[in-house]
Structure formats: structure tokens, C-alpha cells
Amino acid sequence: MHDRPLFFTNARLIDPSRHMDTLGSLLIENGSIKASSNALPPLPENAKNWENSEIPENSEIVDCKGMVLSPGIVDMRVFIGEPGAEHRETLASASQAAAAGGVTTIACMPDTEPVIDDVALVDFLLRRARDTAVVNICPTAAITRGLNGEKMTEFGLMLEAGAVSFTDGRRSITNTQIMRQALIYARNFGALIQHHCEDHYLAHKGTMNEGEIATRLGLSGIPREAESIILARDTNLALLTGSRYHAAQISHALSLELIRRTKKETDMITCGVSINHLTLNELDIGPYRTFFKISPPLRTEEDRCSVVAGVADGTIDVIVSSHDPQHVETKRLPFSEAANGTIGLETLLAAALRLVHNGDVSLLRIMHALSTRPAELLGLRCGTLQVGAPADLILFDLYEPWIFRKTEIISHSKNTPHENKQFQGRVKRTLVAGKTVYAHF
Amino acid sequence: MKSVFSHRHLLGIDALSSSDINIILDLAGKIAEANSEKKRNKKKILQGQTQINLFFEPSTRTQASFELAGKRLGADVMNMSVVTSSIKKGETLLDTAVTLNAMRPELLIVRHPEAGSVHLLAQRIDCRVINAGDGSHEHPTQALLDALTIRRHKGCIAGLTVTICGDIMHSRVARSNILLLNKLNANVRVVAPATLLPPGAERLGVEVYTNMCAGLKGADIIMITRLQHERMKTSFVSSQREYFHYYGLDREKLELAKPDALVLHPGPINRGIEIDSDIADGPQSVIGEQVEMGVAVRMAVLELLAANFPEETQDA
Numbered sequence: 237m238h239d240r241p242l243f244f245t246n247a248r249l250i251d252p253s254r255h256m257d258t259l260g261s262l263l264i265e266n267g268s269i270k271a272s273s274n275a276l277p278p279l280p281e282n283a284k285n286w287e288n289s290e291i292p293e294n295s296e297i298v299d300c301k302g303m304v305l306s307p308g309i310v311d312m313r314v315f316i317g318e319p320g321a322e323h324r325e326t327l328a329s330a331s332q333a334a335a336a337g338g339v340t341t342i343a344c345m346p347d348t349e350p351v352i353d354d355v356a357l358v359d360f361l362l363r364r365a366r367d368t369a370v371v372n373i374c375p376t377a378a379i380t381r382g383l384n385g386e387k388m389t390e391f392g393l394m395l396e397a398g399a400v401s402f403t404d405g406r407r408s409i410t411n412t413q414i415m416r417q418a419l420i421y422a423r424n425f426g427a428l429i430q431h432h433c434e435d436h437y438l439a440h441k442g443t444m445n446e447g448e449i450a451t452r453l454g455l456s457g458i459p460r461e462a463e464s465i466i467l468a469r470d471t472n473l474a475l476l477t478g479s480r481y482h483a484a485q486i487s488h489a490l491s492l493e494l495i496r497r498t499k500k501e502t503d504m505i506t507c508g509v510s511i512n513h514l515t516l517n518e519l520d521i522g523p524y525r526t527f528f529k530i531s532p533p534l535r536t537e538e539d540r541c542s543v544v545a546g547v548a549d550g551t552i553d554v555i556v557s558s559h560d561p562q563h564v565e566t567k568r569l570p571f572s573e574a575a576n577g578t579i580g581l582e583t584l585l586a587a588a589l590r591l592v593h594n595g596d597v598s599l600l601r602i603m604h605a606l607s608t609r610p611a612e613l614l615g616l617r618c619g620t621l622q623v624g625a626p627a628d629l630i631l632f633d634l635y636e637p638w639i640f641r642k643t644e645i646i647s648h649s650k651n652t653p654h655e656n657k658q659f660q661g662r663v664k665r666t667l668v669a670g671k672t673v674y675a676h677f
Numbered sequence: 678m679k680s681v682f683s684h685r686h687l688l689g690i691d692a693l694s695s696s697d698i699n700i701i702l703d704l705a706g707k708i709a710e711a712n713s714e715k716k717r718n719k720k721k722i723l724q725g726q727t728q729i730n731l732f733f734e735p736s737t738r739t740q741a742s743f744e745l746a747g748k749r750l751g752a753d754v755m756n757m758s759v760v761t762s763s764i765k766k767g768e769t770l771l772d773t774a775v776t777l778n779a780m781r782p783e784l785l786i787v788r789h790p791e792a793g794s795v796h797l798l799a800q801r802i803d804c805r806v807i808n809a810g811d812g813s814h815e816h817p818t819q820a821l822l823d824a825l826t827i828r829r830h831k832g833c834i835a836g837l838t839v840t841i842c843g844d845i846m847h848s849r850v851a852r853s854n855i856l857l858l859n860k861l862n863a864n865v866r867v868v869a870p871a872t873l874l875p876p877g878a879e880r881l882g883v884e885v886y887t888n889m890c891a892g893l894k895g896a897d898i899i900m901i902t903r904l905q906h907e908r909m910k911t912s913f914v915s916s917q918r919e920y921f922h923y924y925g926l927d928r929e930k931l932e933l934a935k936p937d938a939l940v941l942h943p944g945p946i947n948r949g950i951e952i953d954s955d956i957a958d959g960p961q962s963v964i965g966e967q968v969e970m971g972v973a974v975r976m977a978v979l980e981l982l983a984a985n986f987p988e989e990t991q992d993a
Contacts, residue, residue: 448877452691454792454814454852457876524793568771570791572812 239671241265241292244631247300249274251307252604253620262305263291264627267670272621300631303664306603307619308340308628309585310610312376312430312508313484313556315405315577316342317648318364319357320349325561325648327361330581331369333646335674337582338663339557340371340628341611341618346378347405353378353389358397370673371666372628374400374614379418379429385409388418392425400614403430403484406531406576408466410436415470419479428613430482430508433466433491434458434532443572445518445533453524455571458533464490471498474505482613483507485558487532488539492546499551506613507551509543510558511580515587516540516653526567526574527651530558547605548597554610555602557584561649579647583640583654585632589661592634599634627670636662682981686799686806689815690856698824698860705825705970705977712749712973722980723752726783730756731773732809733789738944738968739809739819743786746975750983752784770794774801784979787811805982813847819943820853822974824861826967827898830939835862840892840934841883842868842924843902843951844913846875850943851902855881868892870924872913889924896934901926901942904951917950927953931961939963 245261249272260274291297311334317324327344334342344361346352352361358375365373377399381387391402402422409415409431422429439462444450446457467483471494474481486492486507495507512530517537521528528534546552560577567574580587588606591597611619618628640654666674682700684692693701728747730740740756747754759769770789777785778801785806787795792812799806810816827834839858845851845867858865865883867874879885886892893899904920914920921927926940940952940962948954957964 446876448880451875451877451881452852454812454849456813459876524796568797570770570789570794570797570812572791572793 241270241295242627242667242670243291243295243297244300244305245297246302247305247631248302249305249621250600250603251621252600252608253307253622255600256621257600259302262621263295264629264667264670265292268627269621269623269625271623298631303631303633304599305629305631307607307611307621307625308630308666308668309338309606310341310343310614310616310619311339311557311559311581311584312343312554312610312614313345313510313558314342314581315345315347315560317561318348319360323648324563326368327365327373328368329646329648330559331365331371331373333579333581334371335666335668336646336663336676338585338630338632338666339581340630340666340668341374341616342371342581343374343376343400343610343614345376345403345405347383351378351381351383352376353381353383355390355393355397358394358399362398371668372618374398374616376401376403376430378402379404379409380414383407385411385414388414388421391422391427395425395427400616401428401430401482404432406432408432408434408436412469412473416473416477419473419477419481423477423479426480428480428482430484431470432484432531433463433470433486435462435465438462438465441572443529443533444521445535447518447536449518449521453521453571460488460490460535460539463487463532464494467491467494471495471505475502478504480504481506485510485513485532485556486543486552487513488535489542492542492551495546496551506553508554508556509547509552510556511584511587512558512578512653513540513543514547514555515590520653524571526569526571527578527653527655529571529574529576530560530578531576544591544596547591548601550601553605554613555584555588555605557581561647562651563649567651578651578653579645579649580652582646583652583659585630585663586638586640586659586661587654589634589659593660627667629667630663631665632661632663634661636660638662682984684982685985687817687978687982688796688799688806688808690817690820690853690860691815693817693860695860698821698857701821701974701977701981702825702828704980705821705974706828708976709825709829709970709973712969719749719751721751723747723750723783723983726752726983727781728752728754728784728786728979729777729780729782730754730786730809731777731788732756732758733770733787734810736788736809738971739788742968742971743807743809743975746972746979747784749972750976750979752979770798771801774798778802784982807978807982810849813849813852815853816849817853818971818975818978819850820857821978822967822971823854823900823941823943824857825970825974826941826963827939829966829970830963831897834858836864837897838864838866838895839898839900840866840868840896841900841902842889842892842926844873844904845869845878845902846873847905848902854900855883866892866896868924870914870920889930890933893930893933896938899926899931899934899938899940901940901952903943903945904947921950925949925951925953926956928955931956941967943967
């Protein structure tokens with residue numbers, strides 16, 4: 237049974253897949269997009285014929301009043317506590333948070349207990365998601381068994397079971413030979429390898445960006461090179477093997493330059509950036525605020541500006557939330573002992589819109605990096621308003637001001653860097669396969 | 678005279694203004710003179726108050742100094758040494774905070790191996806907190822006692838050239854001293870092997886030297902920091918012999934400084950590693966006096982923080 241057909245009109249249609257930013261209307265039927273056009277039938281309900289397409293009698297007609305209607309966000313890097321740490325986050329709670337933030341597809345990370353490194357576990361996740369989650373959940377499976385960086389998992393079988401790509405999550409693969417083999421083996425299946433770039437030896441016991449601020453706080457630093465050295469190794473390997481490689485998160489100008497150079501030689505290499513590195517810098521840590529402790533660490537303002545420019549010019553392909561729920565017992569600790577990570581699903585769009593309002597990145601490009609591009613990389617049919625695509629859509633008011641209050645956080649964990657922060661731009665309605673999973677009026 | 682020292686805690690030099698620092702040093706100077714008299718009256722400023730010395734790291738001199746300071750002011754002093762396992766340190770910290778809060782002390786003196794942990798504790802506890810050293814971050818009373826020692830000999834700190842030598846990277850004493858000496862307008866230099874210089878050192882308001890002889894030239898004050906033995910095991914320094922050769926304070930290097938230069942060391946001293954025994958015991962050394970000033974400075978800090986107690990009870 238499907239819901240009533242939905243007809244959105246008077247909407248600012250943003251479709252990065254066709255480079256489209258226009259006022260128009262869109263019809264949803266049976267969970268997918270039936271028609272879309274820049275024609276605006278007169279309201280109210282007397283619009284019978286619209287672009288040679290019948291608007292069904294029982295349609296719900298939504299006057300969007302110029303608000304933005306775009307494909308829903310596809311978040312490529314989300315940590316969820318299920319299975320194993322359900323007190324931090326479950327598929328259900330993460331999906332509710334996602335829906336509120338305009339995220340219609342979550343690619344969840346394999347760093348769970350047990351690790352998602354087996355067909356049965358991919359299958360388990362998909363079944364749990366079907367039963368409990370309100371948005372699409374796409375498992376990202378481990379590259380190596382138990383994330384131990386040694387023995388490869390069954391890429392082919394897990395892809396068939398529904399895994400969308402492979403990563404060792406928070407871990408970086410130290411052994412260059414294993415990394416090479418994984419890239420070659422993934423090529424067999426056309427699979428995408430995502431990697432968190434960090435040289436363990438160089439990062440050592442570092443807890444924040446190396447430099448003046450770390451020195452003043454008496455904290456040991458992680459140099460930028462801990463990231464760019466592994467990234468340089470990986471891009472070399474990706475060129476050597478001709479495989480698809482995606483740097484999960486880059487955080488500074490050195491890595492950005494490296495990606496920019498490599499992209500001139502190949503289109504097999506892509507990269508992402510977390511919303512945190514686009515909107516925050518190391519100064520936000522202030523008096524040892526552990527909610528700002530993340531990996532890779534927040535960098536300098538210059539680095540932040542350069543990754544923002546990287547998003548604007550397309551060097552950086554995708555923006556992720558890096559949603560990583562942590563509980564009080566892993567965060568209310570001395571800074572160096574606290575766990576890395578912040579939640580981000582609920583604030584991903586709103587924080588990204590800051591870049592739009594600041595005039596740094598166009599709305600079309602932001603939605604491309606949040607939705608269309610990640611969908612392409614993961615081989616998903618969403619991320620577009622083309623006819624026939626699944627009706628995974630968000631309707632948002634680009635200008636509505638609001639405050640993100642702790643008491644309103646939907647995630648089980650409350651470790652947000654944006655507590656009581658002001659935003660401009662709010663999700664009004666989220667649809668997954670044509671079904672409304674979140675509405676705010 | 679009403680005190681204008683309005684801080685709730687002493688967590689670091691960073692939060693103090695130059696006038697705050699001078700208030701502490703002026704009071705400490707008076708206390709030091711009173712302390713040196715043969716017949717000193719025990720003060721009753723902290724009578725009926727409970728002071729807990731909470732040390733997560735082994736310490737003899739700082740703990741003893743705070744204990745003596747509290748007792749001379751009439752406080753009931755309790756020492757707690759918490760031996761921590763390396764895995765669950767943080768849990769112990771907050772659990773301890775809850776326990777301590779229930780004991781309702783007025784003053785809490787904390788030393789902890791992690792930077793920022795004293796800030797964290799101060800947020801979770803109702804009493805006055807004094808940082809007695811948090812990781813590589815700050816050790817404010819050490820910097821204050823160093824400043825008092827210098828002031829007694831040189832009259833004033835502004836304009837002096839102070840050279841801090843040794844493990845600058847890991848030293849909380851160096852950080853607090855750099856902050857304090859800059860606030861009082863001294864010229865601060867640091868000398869260390871490049872592996873023990875913190876990244877961004879040149880942006881802390883200091884001149885950076887890797888050549889000790891160059892860094893000592895014309896110095897009024899030489900501060901030697903302690904080299905932790907474990908640094909030898911990792912790849913910060915190759916050997917004691919090489920370290921002493923280039924960075925140990927010996928007669929020859931001392932002669933490069935001004936003839937009346939003072940030598941300070943926070944102790945405990947590694948004789949023959951960072952400083953020659955002859956110099957540590959020689960006429961230019963004020964290491965013994967530093968210990969004496971330590972008690973005076975800590976008494977002054979306790980007294981100033983205690984001065985706001987009654988107002989606080991009203992607030993609560």
C-alpha cells in the first residue's frame with residue numbers, strides 16, 4: 237500500500253544531477269518521482285492537467301511557497317552503535333535524527349561490536365533497518381576482518397548481500413601491502429574503498445591539531461602530515477592499481493593539494509570532508525571542550541577556508557556528517573582521555589547552509605556534495621529529481637532561523653558541537669520513498 | 678583594604694592579569710618576611726576550613742609545601758594520593774570529584790597527569806580549586822614562586838632577560854613561567870634541543886634557541902627545567918652524556934650569562950644531567966630559596982581565594 241500521490245508546487249527545485257535550480261512542481265506517485273517541471277499549475281486544486289500528466293484525483297497538494305525541494309541527503313560516514321553499543325545510538329534513533337536533519341540515506345560504518353565483516357552481519361543490519369529505521373540504511377562493510385588491518389573480508393559476497401562500499405572506519409590500514417591487495421581485489425567487483433588516512437606513528441598520542449594552540453593547552457599534537465603522508469601513499473597505490481579510492485575525510489590544505497594534483501591524472505580518486513572541518517576550527521576547543529575532539533582533529537582557520545574552497549570548486553566530492561555518538565562516560569574526561577567524535581546528522585544541512593549564506597558555496601553545489609555525488613559514488617539511484625528516481629526528498633526553508641537546543645536532540649547521544657547554536661535554514665519535511673518520515677511546521 | 682583579587686579558582690597563569698599577579702606577589706612577599714622570623718604566630722585565616730590535597734601524580738615537595746601553607750593558615754589539611762591505573766584514569770577523576778564534593782571541603786589542591794583535568798574538576802566541584810600541575814599545561818604556583826624569588830633579588834621583573842632551558846615541550850613549569858614573565862614584561866628566551874621544543878614555540882612570545890650558549894648570553898635569570906628520565910627512552914634525547922654536553926648548565930656556560938645571574942630550578946634536580954652539582958650548590962643558585970618562597974606564595978594564594986568565602990555562602 238502506498239501513500240496518496242503528492243504534488244509539490246511553487247517549489248524551488250534544486251537538482252544537482254541536472255544542474256537545475258528553478259521554480260517548479262513535482263509529482264510523486266508509488267514512492268518515486270512521476271514528473272517534474274518548471275511549469276506552475278494554478279492553485280488551488282483545480283490543476284487537472286499539468287505538463288501532459290494527470291495529477292491524480294486524491295493527490296495531496298503542497299504549496300511550497302518558494303521553499304527548496306531537493307533530493308535527500310546521502311551521508312557516507314555515519315557511526316551507529318548498533319549492534320553492540322545501543323546505548324549510544326540505534327538504527328532507529330539514528331534514522332529519526334537523520335530524518336530531522338534531511339538525511340534520507342545513511343551509509344553506516346562497520347565499527348560496531350561485532351564488526352560488520354561478514355555476510356550474515358550485513359544481512360542482519362539490513363533486516364534491522366527494514367524493521368526499525370525510517371530512512372535508508374546502507375551498510376559499509378569492513379575491508380579487513382575485525383578491522384585488524386590484516387585479513388581481507390569477502391568483498392563480493394558482501395556486495396551481493398547489500399554492502400555499498402568498504403572501509404575500516406576509524407582505523408587506518410598501516411600495512412601498505414594489505415592496502416594494495418585490498419584495492420586490487422576491490423577492482424574485481426568495481427567496489428569503492430574508503431579510507432581514513434592517519435599515520436599511527438606520527439599521530440602517536442596526539443589529541444588535537446599540532447601547533448600553537450595545542451602547545452598553549454599543553455596537549456600533544458597531531459601534525460597535518462599524519463594525514464597527508466597516508467593520503468599520498470594511498471593515491472600512489474590507487475594509481476598503481478587503477479582502483480576506485482575514496483579518502484573518507486580530508487582536513488587541511490596539504491591533503492587538498494594532493495587530491496587536486498591526483499585528480500588531474502585519474503578520475504578514480506575521490507574524497508570527502510566532514511561538516512565539522514568546514515564549519516569549526518581548533519580554536520573552538522577553547523577550555524578543553526571534548527565535544528570538539530574529533531579525528532582527524534579540527535585544524536586552523538586557514539585550513540578550514542581551504543577545504544571550503546575545495547568543496548566550492550569540486551576538488552572535494554562529498555560532505556559527510558561523521559556522526560559519531562559518544563556517551564557521557566567517553567566524553568566527560570580529561571581531554572586526552574576522551575573519545576573522538578561528535579554527532580551531526582541533525583545539523584548537517586543547517587551547518588552546510590552556513591557556507592551558502594556566507595556566499596562561499598552555491599546551494600546547487602552544496603546539495604551536489606551532500607546528495608547527488610555521494611549517491612553516484614555508492615551506486616544508488618537517489619540523489620536526483622529525475623523521473624523514475626526514488627522519492628527521497630527534502631523540503632526546506634532556506635532562511636528560517638532556529639536554535640539547536642540540547643533538549644531537542646533526537647540522537648541518543650548529545651555530544652554535539654552546536655549546542656545552543658543559531659542556524660539559518662530548516663528542514664520542513666523529509667520523504668523516503670514518497671513516505672513522509674519527518675515534518676516540522 | 679579590600680582585595681581586588683576576584684578569581685574563584687587558580688587554574689593557571691593564563692587567566693591572571695599583571696595586577697592579579699602583583700597582588701599575589703606583594704602579599705606573598707610580606708608573608709615570606711613574617712615566615713622568616715623566629716617567633717611566628719600561626720594565622721587563623723583558614724580556621725575551620727578544610728583543604729584537601731588531591732594528587733594523582735607522586736609529588737613530595739609541592740604537596741608538602743601546600744600542606745604547610747594550609748596548616749600555617751589554620752586549615753585542616755588532608756592529603757589524598759590517588760594511584761591511578763593507566764586505563765581508567767578519567768573514571769577515577771570524576772568519581773573522586775563526586776566523593777570529594779560530598780565531604781564539602783573549602784579548598785581543593787589538585788595535581789593530575791593530564792592537561793585540562795583540573796579545569797574539568799573545577800567545573801564539577803563546588804569549592805575553590807588550585808592547580809598544582811596538570812599534565813604539560815600549567816603549574817601556576819611554581820611560576821609565582823619563581824617570580825617572587827626573582828623579585829626579591831632583582832627588585833622588579835620588567836626588563837630582565839630570563840632564559841628557560843631544558844624540556845620546554847613537556848614542561849608545565851616552562852609554560853606557566855612564559856605566560857607570567859611575559860605579563861610582567863620580561864624578555865623571555867627558551868633553550869632546548871629541537872626535539873624538546875613545542876610546535877609553535879616562537880608564537881608564545883619568546884626567543885627560541887637551540888644553542889644554549891647563544892641563549893645564555895647576557896641573561897639575568899637562568900631557569901633550568903627538569904629532564905624526565907622517560908624522555909631518554911624515547912627518541913627525544915639520545916643520551917645523558919650528549920644532553921649534558923650541550924644543554925647541561927656547567928661553569929663554562931654559566932659564565933656567558935651576566936655575572937650576577939641567578940640560577941633557578943623547580944626540583945627535584947638531576948645532578949649531572951641538566952645542571953652541574955657545583956652550580957646547584959653554588960652562590961648564584963637560589964634553589965633553596967625557591968622552596969621557601971613556595972610556601973609563602975601558596976599561603977598568599979590560599980588567603981586571597983579564602984577572602985571571598987563569606988560572599989560565596991550568601992550566593993549559595
